[in-house]
Amino acid sequence: PSPSTYSTGRKDRDNTCQSSPGLTVDPLKLKALSIGLFKELKILLIKVDSAGRQTFNISEVEGKTVPLSEININNTAAEVIRACKGAKVNGKFKESYLLPTLSVKPNNAMKTCIPRDKLNPPTPSIYLESKRDAFSPVLLQFCTDPKNAVTVIRGLAGSLRLNLGLFSTKSLVEANAEHAVEVRTQVQQPADENWNLNGSTQTWLCESSRSHTTIAKYAQYQASSFQESLQEEKESEDEEEENEEQTKTPDPSASDQKAGKIIKFGTNIDLSDPKRWKPQLQELLKLPAFMRVESGNNMLSLVGHTILGMNSVQLYMKVPGSRTPGHQENNNFCSVNINIGPGDCEWFAVHEHYWKDINRFCEKHRVDYLTGSWWPVLEDLYSANIPVYRFIQRPGDLVWINAGTVHWVQAVGWCNNIAWNVGPINAYQYQLALERFEWNEVKKVKSIVPMIHVTWNVARTIKITDQDTFKMIKHCLMQSMKHIQILRNQLVAAGKKICYQSRVKDEPAYYCNECDVEVFDMLFVTSENSSKKTYVVHCEDCARAKSQSLSGVVVLEQYRIEELMRTYDTFSLVSLTS
Ligand SMILES: [Zn+2]
Structure with missing residues (x-):
C-alpha cells in the first residue's frame, strides 16, 4: 500500500529545535537549550487547555514528571507524554500492547486432565x-x-x-x-x-x-x-x-x-x-x-x-x-x-x-x-x-x-x-485479536485486521460499559501513544523532519511494504519511482535497514499528538446506569 498523494504539510513544532543538548557547556547551546525548555512549558499549558480543564495545575506547569515505568491507564495523556519526554530510551522502544494482568482467558478451568x-x-x-x-x-x-x-x-x-x-x-x-x-x-x-501422498501413513x-x-x-x-x-x-x-x-x-x-x-x-x-x-x-x-x-x-x-x-x-x-x-x-x-x-x-x-x-x-x-x-x-x-x-x-x-x-x-x-x-x-475477543496481532509480528505474518488503527477507532466511536474491555483498550491506546511519542522524540533529537499529513476519508490502514507489520500514525515513506509518483510505506525498522540515518525517507505523521491525547483522555468507562 502506498499513499497516492503527498504534501509536505505544516512544519512540525518540535523541529524548531533540531539539535539535542550536548554534554559540554557551550554558552550558545545553553541558550538554545533554555529557549527549548521555555517552549516546552508553553506547549504544556496549551495541552492543559485543550484537555478541557478550567484551571491550571501548578505541578503541570512545573513539569512534574511521573517516571515512564510507573505510568498506567490512570494517568492522563499529558502525564504519559511528559513521561515519554523525560525517559531515556536508547534504541527502539518496544513494549507489548497487552498487559498480562488484564487477561480474561478461562485458563484455570481447563488445566485438569x-x-x-x-x-x-x-x-x-x-x-x-x-x-x-x-x-x-x-x-x-x-x-x-x-x-x-x-x-x-x-x-x-x-x-x-x-x-x-x-x-x-x-x-x-x-x-x-x-x-x-x-x-x-x-x-x-x-x-x-x-x-500422505503414497497412502502409507496418516x-x-x-x-x-x-x-x-x-x-x-x-x-x-x-x-x-x-x-x-x-x-x-x-x-x-x-x-x-x-x-x-x-x-x-x-x-x-x-x-x-x-x-x-x-x-x-x-x-x-x-x-x-x-x-x-x-x-x-x-x-x-x-x-x-x-x-x-x-x-x-x-x-x-x-x-x-x-x-x-x-x-x-x-x-x-x-x-x-x-x-x-x-x-x-x-x-x-x-x-x-x-x-x-x-x-x-x-x-x-x-x-x-x-x-x-x-x-x-x-x-x-x-x-x-x-x-x-x-x-x-x-x-x-x-x-x-x-x-x-x-x-x-x-x-x-x-x-x-x-x-x-x-x-x-x-x-x-x-x-x-x-x-x-x-x-x-468484548474483552475476550479483543485480547485474542491483539495477542494474534503480536504473534503475527513475531512470525512475520500480516495481521489482516489493523488492530492499532481499529483500537483508536473504537475509542473514538464506541461507548464501552465493560470494565475488562475498557482497561484493555485503554492500555493499548496508552502503549500506542508511548510508542509514537518516544519515536517522535528520537526523530526530533536526530534532527529528522516530521511532516504532518492528516488522514483523508476512507484512507486505508498502512502496512510495512517489507515486513507487513501495521504502521500506525508515523509512516516512513520512500519514493520508489519518482516519475510515476509512487510512494511506499515502511516501518521504522525496515526504513532504517535501508538507511540508518533515514536519508531519502520522509516521515509522515497522520495524527497530531494532541488529537490522540484528546481521544485517550476522553475515552472512559461508561456506566450502564447513567
Ligand atoms: Zn517493516
Whole structure:
C-alpha cells in the first residue's frame, strides 16, 4: 500500500529545535537549550487547555514528571507524554500492547486432565423456540462466552425465514455466471483421516493446488459430480444385483470409501459487491445484529475499508470431501457460517486454549501453523488430551465460531456455504485479536485486521460499559501513544523532519511494504519511482535497514499528538446506569 498523494504539510513544532543538548557547556547551546525548555512549558499549558480543564495545575506547569515505568491507564495523556519526554530510551522502544494482568482467558478451568471418554464433548446446539429468541441478548451472551468454543444454531435460517435459495447454485449462476471462483484441487478421503501422498501413513500436511474458474463452470462441475455419483451408485447396485428401489440421492459416504478420487473445491468467492449481490446481501440483514456482516458493536465495521472475506461475505461451493484445512480466523476473530445445502458439512473444533499444542504438532510435521495447510490426525489430538468438538451442520444451520477456536471442515454432501467474520467488542475477543496481532509480528505474518488503527477507532466511536474491555483498550491506546511519542522524540533529537499529513476519508490502514507489520500514525515513506509518483510505506525498522540515518525517507505523521491525547483522555468507562 502506498499513499497516492503527498504534501509536505505544516512544519512540525518540535523541529524548531533540531539539535539535542550536548554534554559540554557551550554558552550558545545553553541558550538554545533554555529557549527549548521555555517552549516546552508553553506547549504544556496549551495541552492543559485543550484537555478541557478550567484551571491550571501548578505541578503541570512545573513539569512534574511521573517516571515512564510507573505510568498506567490512570494517568492522563499529558502525564504519559511528559513521561515519554523525560525517559531515556536508547534504541527502539518496544513494549507489548497487552498487559498480562488484564487477561480474561478461562485458563484455570481447563488445566485438569480430561478422561479419554470426555475428549468428544457434545457441541452446544441451540434450538430456537421462536424468531424472537434469535434476537435475545442471551444468545449473544452464549455465543461469545469464552467457555463456548463453538455454537450451532439449528435451523436458524428457517426460524428467520431466510431465503437461502438466493445462494443456491442455480441462483448464483443466474446472478453472476462469470464471477471468479478460486479452485482447490484435493484428494477425497474420510473426514477423520488424512493420508500422505503414497497412502502409507496418516499425516498433518494437507496440500492442495490452486487454480481459477467461474461460477458457471464450477456449477457445471458440481452438477456433473452429483450426476456421476448417482450413476455410480446405480451401477454398483446393478452389479450387486439388488432389487432395492433406487434412492433419490447418492449416498456420499459410499463415495467417501474410495479414497484417492480427485475433487475440486470452489472457494473464497467474493460476494462483497453490493451492486452485483444486492438481493443476497439484503437477505442477510434479517440476521440478529451481532451476526450481521456489519453492525455497531463489530470491530470489523470500524476498520473503515473492506477486508475481503472478513467484513464482506464469501461463498464456498462444494462436492463431497471438499476440505477447509485447520485454522484460526484472521486475528482470532469470530466467524459466522451458514450451510445453504442441499448436503451437509462435518465440522471439527478445538478451544483456543489448545492452539499452542496444535501449533506444536504442525511444527513436528513441518507445516506452518499460520500459513500452511494441515488436517489434524484426531488420534494425535486425543493422545495429547485435547477435546475435539465434532458435529454435522445441516442446511439452514448457522455455525458460530467463537474467538480463537481452531476448526476444520469437510463437506459430506454437495452444498454451498456462506461465511464472514465478526469482532464483537468484548474483552475476550479483543485480547485474542491483539495477542494474534503480536504473534503475527513475531512470525512475520500480516495481521489482516489493523488492530492499532481499529483500537483508536473504537475509542473514538464506541461507548464501552465493560470494565475488562475498557482497561484493555485503554492500555493499548496508552502503549500506542508511548510508542509514537518516544519515536517522535528520537526523530526530533536526530534532527529528522516530521511532516504532518492528516488522514483523508476512507484512507486505508498502512502496512510495512517489507515486513507487513501495521504502521500506525508515523509512516516512513520512500519514493520508489519518482516519475510515476509512487510512494511506499515502511516501518521504522525496515526504513532504517535501508538507511540508518533515514536519508531519502520522509516521515509522515497522520495524527497530531494532541488529537490522540484528546481521544485517550476522553475515552472512559461508561456506566450502564447513567
Ligand atoms: Zn517493516
